[in-house]
Amino acid sequence: MQVVHATFESGEGEEAVDLLKRLGLDIENYKLIESETGDLLIINLLYGNEDQLLDGLKEQFNFSESPDRSLVIFTPDTIIPRDKEKVKEHNYRASRETIVTYAKDNSKVDSQFLILAVVAAIIASLGLIIDNTAVIVGSMVIAPVFGPIIAIAVGIVLGDLKLLVQGLVAELVVVLVAVMIGVLSGGIIPNVTINRALQVRMLPTLPDLLIAFAAGGAGAYSLVTNVKQQLIGVVIAAALIPVMATIGIGIALWSWPLFSGAVLLLLANFFALLLAIVITFYFKGLKPQFWYDLTAKKLIKKSLIVLIISLILLAVPLWVITYQQMVKEQPEDIVRQTYREYFKDQFESRLIRVEIEEERIELIFYSPQRKEKEELDSLAKQIQRQLERDYTIEFEIIPTQRFKVDANSS
Numbered sequence: 001m002q003v004v005h006a007t008f009e010s011g012e013g014e015e016a017v018d019l020l021k022r023l024g025l026d027i028e029n030y031k032l033i034e035s036e037t038g039d040l041l042i043i044n045l046l047y048g049n050e051d052q053l054l055d056g057l058k059e060q061f062n063f064s065e066s067p068d069r070s071l072v073i074f075t076p077d078t079i080i081p082r083d084k085e086k087v088k089e090h091n092y093r094a095s096r097e098t099i100v101t102y103a104k105d106n107s108k109v110d111s112q113f114l115i116l117a118v119v120a121a122i123i124a125s126l127g128l129i130i131d132n133t134a135v136i137v138g139s140m141v142i143a144p145v146f147g148p149i150i151a152i153a154v155g156i157v158l159g160d161l162k163l164l165v166q167g168l169v170a171e172l173v174v175v176l177v178a179v180m181i182g183v184l185s186g187g188i189i190p191n192v193t194i195n196r197a198l199q200v201r202m203l204p205t206l207p208d209l210l211i212a213f214a215a216g217g218a219g220a221y222s223l224v225t226n227v228k229q230q231l232i233g234v235v236i237a238a239a240l241i242p243v244m245a246t247i248g249i250g251i252a253l254w255s256w257p258l259f260s261g262a263v264l265l266l267l268a269n270f271f272a273l274l275l276a277i278v279i280t281f282y283f284k285g286l287k288p289q290f291w292y293d294l295t296a297k298k299l300i301k302k303s304l305i306v307l308i309i310s311l312i313l314l315a316v317p318l319w320v321i322t323y324q325q326m327v328k329e330q331p332e333d334i335v336r337q338t339y340r341e342y343f344k345d346q347f348e349s350r351l352i353r354v355e356i357e358e359e360r361i362e363l364i365f366y367s368p369q370r371k372e373k374e375e376l377d378s379l380a381k382q383i384q385r386q387l388e389r390d391y392t393i394e395f396e397i398i399p400t401q402r403f404k405v406d407a408n409s410s
Contacts (some may be wrong), residue, residue: 002095004043005072006057012069013039019056038068045073045095054097073098096158096286099223103154103163106147107170114177116144121178124245125185131195136242143241145174146219149270153220153277156303158288159296175244175266182248192249194258201246202258204265205322206315212269216276224284240269261321268314275307331356334386339363342379352398356391364396371397 008016013032020030020043033040045053054071057063063071073095120143127135148170155164186192194202243266250259278300288296335354345351350366361383380393 002045002073002075002098004041004045004054005070005074006041006043006061006063007068007070008039008041008061009066009068010034010036010038012061013041016041016057016061019060020053023053023056025053054095071097073101094224099150099281099286100154100158100160100163102223103147103151103167106144107151107163107167109170109173113144113170114173116142117174117177118181120144120241121181121245122185124178124242125182125249128197128201128242128245128249129185129189129192129195131197133197136197137236139241139245140236140239143174143178145171145240148174149216149273150219150223150277153274153281154286156278156299157281157286157296159294159299160288161295161299164299171270174241178241178244179248179251182245182250183252184248185245186249186252192253194253194255197242198246198249198258201243201265202250202261203321203325204261204268204318205325206318207322208265209268209272209311209315209318212272213276216273217280219273220277220280221284224281224286240266243269264314264317268311268318271307271310271314275304275311278303278307331361331387335361335363335383338379338383338386339365342382359392360394361391362394362396364398366400367397368400368402370399371395 006016011034013034016039017030017032025043029044031042033042043053054073057071061069063069075094075098120139123135123142124139127133127139148167151163151167151170153167155161155167243262246262247259247266250256250262282300332354335356336348336351339345339351339354340348343350352364352366353362355362355364376395380395383393384390
């Protein structure tokens with residue numbers, strides 16, 4: 001439920017009430033307070049008539065130019081409706097004005113927006129370089145990346161080209177800021193290496209795309225139902241700012257795999273988020289004002305085609321990486337894990353290489369001691385048990401020697 005406080009010039013309140021009656025609003029859902037200084041009309045938006053009612057008021061009264069008129073929409077913390085059965089019959093959602101206002105306010109490129117973008121990019125870049133998950137998550141919460149995507153989606157659904165462009169510009173600004181700071185961080189900080197945090201974003205998979213799609217749907221649904229607490233979880237799940245910073249670090253390190261993988265992940269997340277938000281808004285009944293209806297229909301149709309085709313094209317390399325990681329590389333991970341547990345070599349300090357072919361596995365490692373065949377047979381059987389497949393397993397063992405040289409010897 002939302003509540004509208006509309007103020008009018010003295011005597012205009014009755015005109016507004018006549019409009020509410022024509023729109024079929026029950027008298028129990030509005031209250032007019034008249035005075036010589038102006039009229040106050042309080043309206044409960046509870047039964048699925050939000051947009052029609054607000055459009056009618058804005059069309060009949062000019063709230064933006066008259067100092068005696070205003071339109072305030074807010075959501076109360078607690079609602080005890082008179083007619084609970086009637087509330088259940090209607091699929092309540094936030095008013096169009098509420099969603100549009102959120103989109104405009106959170107995609108406005110001003111000093112506050114830029115400061116948040118810079119701070120979030122710095123935190124994300126440093127968190128990635130030191131491989132600190134808590135720091136990376138903190139950057140996601142700060143980053144102003146979700147608002148512009150909402151603005152783009154609202155612009156598409158409502159046929160509002162101005163809002164769509166505003167969202168695109170804001171999102172592009174965040175990308176440029178994050179990439180530039182990633183480049184600076186990767187160039188200034190010495191000995192930056194591709195650690196686990198960067199590697200995860202270097203190798204995006206299909207599950208990443210599906211997570212972004214689900215997060216976008218959750219974010220749009222929380223806005224439509226006017227429950228915004230879940231948006232923090234959405235921005236963490238979508239995780240765009242660390243990906244943008246990773247692109248910059250990839251440029252600083254001259255690492256094509258890191259750069260290209262992060263670009264692929266960013267595009268996949270962006271298009272998946274946008275598609276999910278557009279679909280959710282549309283099917284939850286977010287409709288444009290009637291004079292934008294034709295523009296919105298054309299824009300939604302074209303946008304859906306572009307988004308779906310883009311996601312299909314992006315899904316191809318994502319599927320290849322997914323197959324490589326989860327199907328082809330999984331046996332190698334199992335072999336390495338079994339090796340670590342068997343020889344108690346947690347950091348694989350003596351393991352040189354693991355090669356896996358169709359029916360053959362080869363392990364190459366250093367050993368300061370001679371390995372008996374029985375010991376290697378036992379390791380081979382454990383590997384076969386873990387893989388649940390009969391491989392031919394070969395070992396190449398490189399013996400090592402230890403020498404001690406006296407520092408005083410000549």
